Amino acid sequence: MTQDALNIIRAEIQKANNILLTAYHRYDGDAVGCELAMFWALKKLNKNPLVFNLNMNKQASPFKFMKGFESIEYDIKKLEGCVYNLIITFDSGEFPDIENIKKAVGNPRVINIDHHKTSSYYGDINWVESARAATGEMVYELIKFCGVSLEIDIAIPLFVAISTDTGRFTFPNTTANTFKIAGELMEYIKDLSLIYTQLYCNKTLEELRLQAECIENLRVEKDGKIVIVALSKEVFKKLHFYPEDFQDYIDMIRSIKGVEVALLLREENNKVRASIRTNGKVDAAELAQRFGGGGHSRASGCTFDAPLDSAVNKILAVLNEFAF
Numbered sequence: 001m002t003q004d005a006l007n008i009i010r011a012e013i014q015k016a017n018n019i020l021l022t023a024y025h026r027y028d029g030d031a032v033g034c035e036l037a038m039f040w041a042l043k044k045l046n047k048n049p050l051v052f053n054l055n056m057n058k059q060a061s062p063f064k065f066m067k068g069f070e071s072i073e074y075d076i077k078k079l080e081g082c083v084y085n086l087i088i089t090f091d092s093g094e095f096p097d098i099e100n101i102k103k104a105v106g107n108p109r110v111i112n113i114d115h116h117k118t119s120s121y122y123g124d125i126n127w128v129e130s131a132r133a134a135t136g137e138m139v140y141e142l143i144k145f146c147g148v149s150l151e152i153d154i155a156i157p158l159f160v161a162i163s164t165d166t167g168r169f170t171f172p173n174t175t176a177n178t179f180k181i182a183g184e185l186m187e188y189i190k191d192l193s194l195i196y197t198q199l200y201c202n203k204t205l206e207e208l209r210l211q212a213e214c215i216e217n218l219r220v221e222k223d224g225k226i227v228i229v230a231l232s233k234e235v236f237k238k239l240h241f242y243p244e245d246f247q248d249y250i251d252m253i254r255s256i257k258g259v260e261v262a263l264l265l266r267e268e269n270n271k272v273r274a275s276i277r278t279n280g281k282v283d284a285a286e287l288a289q290r291f292g293g294g295g296h297s298r299a300s301g302c303t304f305d306a307p308l309d310s311a312v313n314k315i316l317a318v319l320n321e322f323a324f
């Protein structure tokens with residue numbers, strides 16, 4: 001399957017000149033890392049790529065340090081009148097906005113490269129491998145398959161993709177192959193501590209205050225097996241801060257001893273977004289799917305069209321049906 005997908009995708013890339021690289025809504029390290037790695041690889045193939053992340057809050061992104069980040073476009077109006085021959089999406093199990101983006105750039109074919117086991121296969125070509133630790137592993141293979149040799153500007157975003165999606169190589173999705181790829185990337189990365197400083201030692205006071213707010217809001221259920229943090233829009237208003245990526249916060253509450261399910265819910269534009277993390281006994285993707293969401297076995301997410309309190313109650317009610 002991998003070989004077929006690589007052949008088909010390489011042929012599509014060869015045919016195209018203007019190539020739009022995009023992801024859906026959650027612009028985490030894997031999504032942005034894949035986009036930027038592919039951006040530089042396509043440049044080396046003399047293509048004309050653009051990274052487009054609809055409505056991305058670039059200011060709040062922890063990935064600003066990567067080369068090419070400044071060229072990411074987020075306003076769909078800027079795409080009007082541009083013609084793209086191909087769209088490649090990364091790390092996105094679903095993509096409700098894809099039709100709008102396609103329409104804006106002349107309806108090209110869509111290649112979906114992803115590792116979510118709940119993928120909705122929205123692409124014209126779908127390369128989905130849920131056993132992969134990160135979409136970054138797949139993009140690494142694609143780049144090499146296209147005959148592009150690695151260099152630092154490609155290696156750094158791929159390393160960011162893989163290291164963030166594996167929780168710095170600690171999650172159970174991490175395989176021997178993950179380390180093999182990371183090892184090869186390291187040959188091009190001169191200063192690893194620089195990446196880790198940018199990713200993890202670069203917190204603003206607002207981010208730490210949000211961490212404190214998470215702990216303050218912590219609620220425990222089922223003898224400590226479930227922890228919930230529900231953040232209202234007032235919290236974000238009070239802190240004058242809304243982060244692009246909540247991974248740190250949910251990992252922090254998941255790390256409490258004895259926790260099987262960690263839930264982080266936050267109010268956003270009259271909706272409630274939930275991040276779900278589990279420690280092995282509950283399938284996070286299965287839980288998210290009950291509410292129209294999706295993801296991986298231990299990490300998933302979903303959205304509620306309901307007030308914060310009732311979203312919490314709905315998840316807790318469904319969790320009662322899971323044995324753990």
Ligand SMILES: [Mn+2]
Binds near residue numbers: 115133134135
């Ligand atoms: Mn991912």
